[in-house]
Amino acid sequence: MDSEFRLIISCPDRVGIVAEVSSFIASYGGWINEASHYSDPVSGWFFMRHCIRSSSLPFGIKAFKDKFSPIAEKYKMKWSLFDSSMKKRIVLMASRESHCLVDLLHRWHSKELYCDIRCVISNHEHLKRLVDAYGAPYHFVPTSRKSKENAFERIIQLVEDNQADLIVLARYMQILPGDICDTYQNRIINIHHSFLPSFVGAKPYHQASERGVKLIGATCHYVTEALDAGPIIDQDVMRITHHNTVEDMIRLGRDVEKLVLARGVRSHLEDRVLVHGNKTIVF
Amino acid sequence: MDSEFRLIISCPDRVGIVAEVSSFIASYGGWINEASHYSDPVSGWFFMRHCIRSSSLPFGIKAFKDKFSPIAEKYKMKWSLFDSSMKKRIVLMASRESHCLVDLLHRWHSKELYCDIRCVISNHEHLKRLVDAYGAPYHFVPTSRKSKENAFERIIQLVEDNQADLIVLARYMQILPGDICDTYQNRIINIHHSFLPSFVGAKPYHQASERGVKLIGATCHYVTEALDAGPIIDQDVMRITHHNTVEDMIRLGRDVEKLVLARGVRSHLEDRVLVHGNKTIVF
Amino acid sequence: MDSEFRLIISCPDRVGIVAEVSSFIASYGGWINEASHYSDPVSGWFFMRHCIRSSSLPFGIKAFKDKFSPIAEKYKMKWSLFDSSMKKRIVLMASRESHCLVDLLHRWHSKELYCDIRCVISNHEHLKRLVDAYGAPYHFVPTSRKSKENAFERIIQLVEDNQADLIVLARYMQILPGDICDTYQNRIINIHHSFLPSFVGAKPYHQASERGVKLIGATCHYVTEALDAGPIIDQDVMRITHHNTVEDMIRLGRDVEKLVLARGVRSHLEDRVLVHGNKTIVF
Amino acid sequence: MDSEFRLIISCPDRVGIVAEVSSFIASYGGWINEASHYSDPVSGWFFMRHCIRSSSLPFGIKAFKDKFSPIAEKYKMKWSLFDSSMKKRIVLMASRESHCLVDLLHRWHSKELYCDIRCVISNHEHLKRLVDAYGAPYHFVPTSRKSKENAFERIIQLVEDNQADLIVLARYMQILPGDICDTYQNRIINIHHSFLPSFVGAKPYHQASERGVKLIGATCHYVTEALDAGPIIDQDVMRITHHNTVEDMIRLGRDVEKLVLARGVRSHLEDRVLVHGNKTIVF
Known part of the structure; x- marks a missing residue:
């Protein structure tokens, strides 16, 4: 185009x-x-x-x-x-799970997402091989209790070195320090694996199973200091039944997470998301 | 407002x-x-x-x-x-089934649809009581093989007498003559009980069952002389399984039909539908 | 059948x-x-x-x-x-809004729901005319602050007189006393106008608008003493955008509420809902 | 498990x-x-x-x-x-587009799909690198007009050598010869990029755009000799608007294609799909 x-x-x-x-x-x-x-x-x-x-x-x-x-x-x-011809520079962050990460890498690689994925940062080592196939640099930054402070310094360094326009938390299971959230206001996108504001925090599928809901969901939002409370960009759900265990939910939920995150990132890349207060206008 | x-x-x-x-x-x-x-x-x-x-x-x-x-x-x-303060005048037409008819009457009665439902025309008598409760005049115009020509003359007369801006076929199971379609181009809305262009014509749920589809649907469109081929305003589907018989589909399908027809009529009433060639822009 | x-x-x-x-x-x-x-x-x-x-x-x-x-x-x-040939006896309860009430009455009237709607109880008078058209007795039981206790005595009397198997709260905006909830455990169905557990309590669409969610929903559940916390029978959602005001949500949400309540009631009538702890198995 | x-x-x-x-x-x-x-x-x-x-x-x-x-x-x-502990052996076939292929490979690699992907056959060379990352053998079998007959002999050979239980056409844009369809009855799964029976054959998104539909879809089915007419395993749709060009549909449709194919393949692998006549029971 x-x-x-x-x-x-x-x-x-x-x-x-x-x-x-x-x-x-x-x-x-x-x-x-x-x-x-x-x-x-x-x-x-x-x-x-x-x-x-x-x-x-x-x-x-x-x-x-x-x-x-x-x-x-x-x-x-x-x-x-x-x-529009200037590619936005992205730093992807992931933990153990690969589905959101590979989904974004593949959309980028097949030119569906127009952007420049500068690197992947993970607190686990095992995703390196898949990331390599897509030709993106991989940085292993462990976040053990001891190393956490250093870890976030290293992460900020990487983000700055890459002049990132956008940080995408592709199921990065660590809470970012408040100062990063502030510095990159409306430029950090997270995918939360529940239909917010239901099931804030850890293990939302376990919470969903406990409550006996009939739909599970995912929410793509900008990160703020308040946990899982930032402006919502997109959400979606899928139907489950009593047959579905927590393990099923985790598996089925991946498809919603991937889709919602990819849609949210695309909207951001196309400059479609305007934030006003804690709400978004998505054109 | x-x-x-x-x-x-x-x-x-x-x-x-x-x-x-x-x-x-x-x-x-x-x-x-x-x-x-x-x-x-x-x-x-x-x-x-x-x-x-x-x-x-x-x-x-x-x-x-x-x-x-x-x-x-x-x-x-x-x-x-x-x-927007001028109510569009509507003539509703129905056959044996009441779900779409009552749905529109109820939305009108509860002020969800801003319009003037001038009358209901049906080729069956039994819906009169429900229509009466909503205070709309009811005209029984039979369409037996013999009376068909006269029937459509009578219908045109009623439409003209009521200065209808819009005719809504709320599951009216008769094919309108070509000259009515021409005269009221883009002003006759029909609900077809399939996901067009699949299953044109009669008994679409039987066709759907025969083919073994996993979703059934409904299509709201402007009526043209070509059967079920006019510009599509809205469509939707719902999931079925092998458990669902044709009777189930007919029952379940009603909810999609009602919803899609009501959305299409609302869009028309709010002047949101622009027709270009055989396609619609729905703002 | x-x-x-x-x-x-x-x-x-x-x-x-x-x-x-x-x-x-x-x-x-x-x-x-x-x-x-x-x-x-x-x-x-x-x-x-x-x-x-x-x-x-x-x-x-x-x-x-x-x-x-x-x-x-x-x-x-x-x-x-x-x-299955024994019709379950239902008492419907409604407040000001008619959409869920009329929806259930129409499904009953058109033989889609196999049951015996014994009567409608409302704390408002204005729905009487529509209910009359369907031939169901209408009881106006006001629930002003003063009359509340008497009101619930009267309601229990009506429920007992009609030997109700099921009470359906079709947007009945009053909280039932705990003893009624206990007596009719798993036999009172409510429709809550949010995707529970999000937005418990009053004005869920206002809460939804405040939070900026991109989907609104409805939840059909058995009533327990804990507000909006009983076993969930069915849920569904619909997509909204930044364009939609609270008034739009209230209007759009009605379609989800009707559908989810009707599905839940049907499942109950067909003896498909088994409650275990605070969760349901819906066959 | x-x-x-x-x-x-x-x-x-x-x-x-x-x-x-x-x-x-x-x-x-x-x-x-x-x-x-x-x-x-x-x-x-x-x-x-x-x-x-x-x-x-x-x-x-x-x-x-x-x-x-x-x-x-x-x-x-x-x-x-x-x-259930015996992995079904799969031969994946793809043409130019990688989304379905990589989606299945990733679900297999992350142990979401329990099976043995024996190899990938493609009539294009460029997907090799991604397939290599997942450790599956890649066979380039060109299907130019001249080479077509040889190509299918080679393909049959590969399928037999790998003792494939299942062939998955992950957007393989060639029509299989009738004898392969017969030999592997109910063991070849295809993903068609429309909501069948709408838009059979080539360029279904162009057909969809031409007709002006408001939903696009995908259909996962067993392959029979009759084009796009075999027993349907699963289908799904997504909403589009007048804004969406054919190119948008092709892009958006990929997400439905991936999802529907993955669900269909999973159902097959779990022995959930029973074929009767031209219809499926999916438990």
Whole structure:
């Protein structure tokens, strides 16, 4: 696909925003591939995402930003402009389970996900062989009780060295320190293996079995310091019956986890997710 | 909810349409509740739906139309402008089965569907009592082989007398004559009890059972002269197993039929369905 | 359908149960329409449901019970035997909202649910007209703060007078006193408008909106004294987006509520639900 | 899990089958892990699957078969007895697309699928690297117009050399010759990328886009000589909108294809699929 500029805007709602933005784009001959609007009647905020074919514009991203700035100021916009041809840099983190990790690697490898997977960090060694097949560097960073502090220093170092735009916790079973959550606000995506807010914390399938639910689920969300409480990007569920043991749930749940995480990561990579308070707008 | 004007546009895609339309709206202080765009890369057509708070504009629907006409001409638009406070007039048609009919009546009665159900036409007498409870006039128009021609004359008369904006075939098991289909193009909604294009025509659940499918479905579509081949508005399915007999499918299928028909009718009533060729854009 | 006897069994698992039960049935020429087994590896209990064509047996339900008793004792079974031709007597309870109530009445009226709806009890008056159309007696029992105690006495009286086998809370927004819950253990079905255990208690859609979930749901469960914590019979969800307001959720959720409640009630009426601890086996 | 014997039975329905079979099992102290029955009221056939803990029986599979034979003859059963500890040997076949292939390899590698993937056959060379990572032999067998006949001879040879119990067409885009379909009746599983019987044959997503459907699907079925017409094992769908191009459908559809194929293969490996005529019973 031709590259496009993605203009993402949040601002207090008022008359004339769409007119001003679209007139700006049209005045330079910009061809709009896709446009989405949402006016939140509760918060009184307005959200907007435009994809403009880059080749239709007479200037690049830097000039676009300069020229658009006055409009942004006028409407007190929070805004970003992304070039779709710039691959976002991702650091993947995983623990023992490989399903989410390999799923993302395979979508990347088969060009379904447009991004740059810089490396994989794991607190286990055994996933190395599969990761190698996909050609991604593998860093084993153990997180035993003793080594934990060092581990997170090493992890931050790796994330910084790789200039990561996004950290994806592909079933990484460790809780990240609060300062990492803060530094990478809305840039760390986690997959939780329950339909949040049900079954926060450890062993959600065991909790689900205990409660006797008839559906199990998974939730993809941005990580905040509060455990499993960050803005939800996507969720899904699948039906189970009394026949299904906890082991079945763990097995069946993998398919939902993979799918929901992949959808959430894709939405993020396409700059479709706008966070407002603790909620998301997903265009 | 406050009333709103809904501006529905289809036209060949080109630069500046959104700018022109939104500037027009903004120039009169129009507050946009909702806006949806779609640019079809295959056909090269552009589709658009705006909901503008009526009270924010200094004029009514007549003046809106007059003022907007030049823009519409400039861009060769097919367009409509609807006042959301004007209830669309509906004629419901049913045969022996009551589930879709009562479902729509109940949604109307509980104010979930904003419309004016003018009357029910059925080729059976026994649904009268339930329809009476909802306060809708009931017309029994038999369609025996002999009376068929007269029946459709009578039906056209009823539709015209009621100035129907929309005819809904709520499991009306008769094929409408071609001239009715033509006259009311994109204004007759049918629910077909299969996941089209599988199982066109009669007894789709029997066909489904014969083929051994693992999902059954329903399709809500606009009626055209070609049987079960009109533009699809909505579809859904439900899982069945080898345990389910044809009778089970008929029973289970009712829930999908009701839901899909109600969603399709609602989308139509909210002016969300744009037809292009044999396909729909549902905003 | 021909009538059938439904033999429902729970007992500690051991070798020979199925052989003993099926040999018993075969020895009298009993034709099995349907049989389901479940062996719970965690609790070590065994669950079983047989449907035997009544006309294939040389005796009636009384003799069946007498002859089967020794087997039941031998295996320490909790067991019941139901005659499918005996309609279960239901008391429906509703508050202001009509969707679940009318849905159940319509399924009963169109013979989809085989039961005897003895009456409707509501703490509001306005649903009477619709209930009348279905020919079910309507009892208005107000539950103002003052009248509450009297109200529940009146309700118990109505339930007893009607010899109800089952009480269905079709969005009855009052909490039942603990003694009613105890007396009618596993015979009161409630529909809760969330995907339990998320959003227990009041205003679950408001809670859901607050948390920013991407799916809303409904849960059909037996009522226990602990609020929204009884054994779950069925659950389902539907997808929402950031566009959907709390009002949308309330509207959309109705379709899930109706469906899940109807499925749960049907399962109960067909003697498919076995309760063990706080969990259900649904054959 | 402990190994178990799986006894699979189809026979004309009559009184006493369950009693006879379960008494046989009980008489040897056999512990039943799982039992499923289905009596088809249309065909008058009875279907049954028992899983018996091997260690609870005083004999092995050979003696089991000998002892059970008289019962099987008495009831004119078609029957099989499988030892769950014997891995079924699979030959995977793929063309250009890797998603189904890698999905199955990964489920096998992570021990989710209990089987022996003997080799992968592809008419393209480029998937070799990924297959190597999973340690499965890779055979490149080109199928140009000229080489086709030789290709299928080579394929048969590979299948025979590997004593394959099952051939899985993981998006293998070639039509198998009729004699292979006959020889491996109900032992070749295909994934078709549409919701059959809609969109038989080539380019089903293009057909789906042309027709304007609102759901796309995938179908897992046994291969017969008639194209895409064999017994259906499993199906599923996902929702699309007017926004989704054919390319989107191809991408989104992959997730349904993978899931449906994996479920179908798993059901087959667990001896859950019984074929009767052109339909399946999936226990």
